[in-house]
Amino acid sequence: MEKVRLGFVGCGFMGQCVHLPSFRRVRNAEIVAITDLRPKLAKAVANEWKIGKVYPSHIEMVEDKEIDAVVEITNKFVHAPIAIDALKSGKHVFTEKPIATTSKDASAMVET
Numbered sequence: 001m002e003k004v005r006l007g008f009v010g011c012g013f014m015g016q017c018v019h020l021p022s023f024r025r026v027r028n029a030e031i032v033a034i035t036d037l038r039p040k041l042a043k044a045v046a047n048e049w050k051i052g053k054v055y056p057s058h059i060e061m062v063e064d065k066e067i068d069a070v071v072e073i074t075n076k077f078v079h080a081p082i083a084i085d086a087l088k089s090g091k092h093v094f095t096e097k098p099i100a101t102t103s104k105d106a107s108a109m110v111e112t
Contacts, residue, residue: 003030005066007091009058009082010073011036011045014096019073020049031071035061058082062089069094080105087112 006029008015015036023029033053036042046054055061062070062085069092072082080100083093087109100106 001028003028005030005032005068006071007031007033007035007053007055007061007064007067007069008051008071008073009035009061009086011038011041012073015073016045019071020045023071024049033061033064033067058085062086062091067091072096076101080109083109084112 006023008020008031011034020031023031031049031051033055034042034046034051035055035058036045039054039056042054045051053064055064058070061067070086072079072086072093072095074082076096076098079095079098083095086093100109
């Protein structure tokens with residue numbers, strides 16, 4: 001079975017302590033890229049977890065054709081715009097709860 005190549009958006013506590021370890025255990029998934037608003041943190045996390053690519057923003061990351069899906073572990077107030085950017089780039093998206101902070105944003109995500 002071919003592995004799903006994941007790009008991570010967000011290197012905070014939940015990303016480092018919950019989602020990176022969890023997704024690392026998924027046999028048919030491979031974490032290939034990471035980005036965070038804090039570039040030094042993104043580089044440190046990439047080094048620690050042996051993630052090959054570090055992007056300066058999610059915009060550049062979602063343009064990477066080698067990434068199949070995006071794991072978005074960010075502040076709930078930016079779930080919708082980041083997810084919509086990824087969806088428009090043809091990526092599948094995993095996001096934490098809540099999916100969005102307004103029903104309008106949630107609907108926009110679903111419609112994208």
